[in-house]
Amino acid sequence: MPGIKQPQWLESVRQQAASLGSPHLRIGVTGLSRAGKTTFITSLINQLENHQRGLLARRAPFDRLEAVRWQRDGVEQPFAYLQALEALAGEPARWPESTRDLSRVVIDLRFRQTGLLKRLQSTRSLRIEILDYPGEWLLDxxxxxxxxxxxxxxxxxxxxxxxxxxxxxxxxxxxxxxxxxxxxxxxxxxxxxxxxxxxxxxxxxxxxxxxxxxxxxxxxxxxxxxxxxxxxxxxxxxxxxxxxxxxxxxxxxxxxxxxxxxxxxxxxDEHFSRLDRQILLVDMLGPMDAGQPALTDLKAALESVLQSFRYGRDSLLSRLFRPRISQLAVCATKVDQVAPGQQRAVQQCLEDLLTDSLADVRHGGVRVRGFPLAAVRATRQEGDALVAGLEGQSGWVRYQPGGVPEHLPLDLQISGPELLQLRPPAGLHRNEPFPQYRMDDLIGWMVEGHAL
Incomplete structure (x- = not known):
C-alpha cells in the first residue's frame, strides 16, 4: 500500500525472486565414439516429457514440475529428436543414428514454487540447453x-x-x-x-x-x-x-x-566457454571386451580429454576459455548389458581407469559424480539370465553375460564380458517413459540447485 514501507527482508526476497526469473542452464554432453550420446539425449527428453509417469515423479524437484516443452522452432541446428524416436519405436526397433554434426537441445521446464516464494511468484522456469557433437571431435x-x-x-x-x-x-x-x-x-x-x-x-x-x-x-x-x-x-x-x-x-x-x-x-571457444555442467559418457564395456590394447588406448584418450577439461588455474581451458564449470558427471553407459549386480562394478572400473585424472579434476575445485547408466534398457532379467533381442534379428535370446571384476586390474589385463549386439526393446513410445537405469538420478543431478 502507498505510504507503507515494506520490511527490508521482504524487499530482499522480492528482488531475489525477480532476479531468479528464467534461469538458463547450459550442459555439455560429450563422449567418445559409441558412447551412446544420441540415445542418451533422446531418453533424457523422453524422461522429462513423461515426468509424471516415471521415476522422476517421486523425487524433488520434479514432483513440482508442471510443464515441459522441447523446442525445435527457432533453434539453430536442432537435435533430431523425432528421427531418433522413429528409430527406437520402429519395427524392428533400431538404435538412432550416431551424432554426425553439431546439434542443440533446448528444453523449457516450469516448476511450482513453494514456501514464501510462492506468494511472490507462482511458478519458476528453467531453460536447459544441451550441446551435442560427435565424440570424434573431442579427441582433437x-x-x-x-x-x-x-x-x-x-x-x-x-x-x-x-x-x-x-x-x-x-x-x-x-x-x-x-x-x-x-x-x-x-x-x-x-x-x-x-x-x-x-x-x-x-x-x-x-x-x-x-x-x-x-x-x-x-x-x-x-x-x-x-x-x-x-x-x-x-x-x-x-x-x-x-x-x-x-x-x-x-x-x-x-x-x-x-x-x-x-x-x-x-x-x-564458441561453444564451451559458457557451460555450467559437463557430462562425460564412456562406453567402458566395449573396450573391456576388446582387450588390453583397447583399454590402454581408452585410458590415454580420456586422460588427455580430462587434462584439457581440468578447471584449475593452470589448465588449458582456463587459459583459453575461462570456463565456469563446477560439476562433472562421469558415466559408464550401456550397463544393462551385464547382470544387475555388476552394473556398479562397470562404473567402478571406469573410475579405476581414471583415478589420477579424476583426482586432478577434483583438486581443481570441480565436484565429480559417477553414474552407471542405461539410457534405454535393452535387457530384462529372468532369474540369473538376461533376455534381449539381437540387432538384425527377430525374436529373443536368453543368456548369461560374462563377469566384470569389482576393480580394474592395474595391468588392464581382463577377460571381457563377451558382449552381444543388442537391439532396443520393442514397444517404445514417446508418451511412455523409456525403461532405463539411473537416468532419473542423473537428471536430478543436472538441475540440482537450479530449480529451487
Missing part, C-alpha cells in the same frame, strides 16, 4: 596444446606400437619415407590423406581404439571444406624441423595450424 582437444612437429612425433610413437603398426601397414613406411624439406606433391598428399582417414576408421572398427586424430577426418561436420583436411603426419619430422615454401613440411604444417587454431579452437 589435445591438439590445442601442441605444434605440428610435436604431433608428428606423437604419431610416430603411436604407429611404432601395436596394434596401430599392423593396421597402418604400408602407410607407415610411406609417411616415414617423405623428406619434409622436399617439394610437396599435391596428388600424393591427397592420396595419403585418404589413406590416413581409412587408417583411422580401421583403428576404430577393427581394434576398438579411441585415440584417432584428427577427429574431423572421420566426421568433418558442416562447414569443413575438404582442403582443410589435406595434411598428414610426416613421421621423419619433429618439433625442430623447418621447411621452405612449397615443401611437404610447409604445406602440412600450415594446414595443421589452421585446423588447430580455427577449426578446433574456434569450435570449443
Amino acid at each position: 582437444l589435445p591438439l590445442l596444446d601442441m605444434d605440428y612437429g610435436q604431433w608428428c612425433e606423437q604419431m610416430r610413437a603411436w604407429l611404432d606400437a601395436e596394434p596401430r603398426c599392423s593396421i597402418a601397414g604400408p602407410l607407415r613406411e610411406a609417411l616415414a619415407a617423405i623428406d619434409p624439406q622436399a617439394p610437396q606433391d599435391a596428388a600424393q598428399l591427397a592420396e595419403l590423406a585418404a589413406a590416413w582417414t581409412d587408417f583411422l576408421q580401421r583403428s576404430r572398427s577393427e581394434a576398438g581404439l579411441s585415440r584417432n586424430q584428427p577427429g574431423r577426418f572421420l566426421l568433418p561436420g558442416s562447414g569443413i571444406a575438404a582442403e582443410m583436411l589435406l595434411f598428414v603426419p610426416l613421421l621423419s619430422a619433429n618439433r625442430h624441423t623447418q621447411g621452405d615454401a612449397g615443401s611437404w613440411w610447409s604445406a602440412c604444417e600450415a594446414r595443421f595450424r589452421y585446423y588447430r587454431d580455427y577449426v578446433v579452437k574456434g569450435f570449443y
Whole structure:
C-alpha cells in the first residue's frame, strides 16, 4: 500500500525472486565414439516429457514440475529428436543414428514454487540447453596444446606400437619415407590423406581404439571444406624441423595450424566457454571386451580429454576459455548389458581407469559424480539370465553375460564380458517413459540447485 514501507527482508526476497526469473542452464554432453550420446539425449527428453509417469515423479524437484516443452522452432541446428524416436519405436526397433554434426537441445521446464516464494511468484522456469557433437571431435582437444612437429612425433610413437603398426601397414613406411624439406606433391598428399582417414576408421572398427586424430577426418561436420583436411603426419619430422615454401613440411604444417587454431579452437571457444555442467559418457564395456590394447588406448584418450577439461588455474581451458564449470558427471553407459549386480562394478572400473585424472579434476575445485547408466534398457532379467533381442534379428535370446571384476586390474589385463549386439526393446513410445537405469538420478543431478 502507498505510504507503507515494506520490511527490508521482504524487499530482499522480492528482488531475489525477480532476479531468479528464467534461469538458463547450459550442459555439455560429450563422449567418445559409441558412447551412446544420441540415445542418451533422446531418453533424457523422453524422461522429462513423461515426468509424471516415471521415476522422476517421486523425487524433488520434479514432483513440482508442471510443464515441459522441447523446442525445435527457432533453434539453430536442432537435435533430431523425432528421427531418433522413429528409430527406437520402429519395427524392428533400431538404435538412432550416431551424432554426425553439431546439434542443440533446448528444453523449457516450469516448476511450482513453494514456501514464501510462492506468494511472490507462482511458478519458476528453467531453460536447459544441451550441446551435442560427435565424440570424434573431442579427441582433437589435445591438439590445442601442441605444434605440428610435436604431433608428428606423437604419431610416430603411436604407429611404432601395436596394434596401430599392423593396421597402418604400408602407410607407415610411406609417411616415414617423405623428406619434409622436399617439394610437396599435391596428388600424393591427397592420396595419403585418404589413406590416413581409412587408417583411422580401421583403428576404430577393427581394434576398438579411441585415440584417432584428427577427429574431423572421420566426421568433418558442416562447414569443413575438404582442403582443410589435406595434411598428414610426416613421421621423419619433429618439433625442430623447418621447411621452405612449397615443401611437404610447409604445406602440412600450415594446414595443421589452421585446423588447430580455427577449426578446433574456434569450435570449443564458441561453444564451451559458457557451460555450467559437463557430462562425460564412456562406453567402458566395449573396450573391456576388446582387450588390453583397447583399454590402454581408452585410458590415454580420456586422460588427455580430462587434462584439457581440468578447471584449475593452470589448465588449458582456463587459459583459453575461462570456463565456469563446477560439476562433472562421469558415466559408464550401456550397463544393462551385464547382470544387475555388476552394473556398479562397470562404473567402478571406469573410475579405476581414471583415478589420477579424476583426482586432478577434483583438486581443481570441480565436484565429480559417477553414474552407471542405461539410457534405454535393452535387457530384462529372468532369474540369473538376461533376455534381449539381437540387432538384425527377430525374436529373443536368453543368456548369461560374462563377469566384470569389482576393480580394474592395474595391468588392464581382463577377460571381457563377451558382449552381444543388442537391439532396443520393442514397444517404445514417446508418451511412455523409456525403461532405463539411473537416468532419473542423473537428471536430478543436472538441475540440482537450479530449480529451487
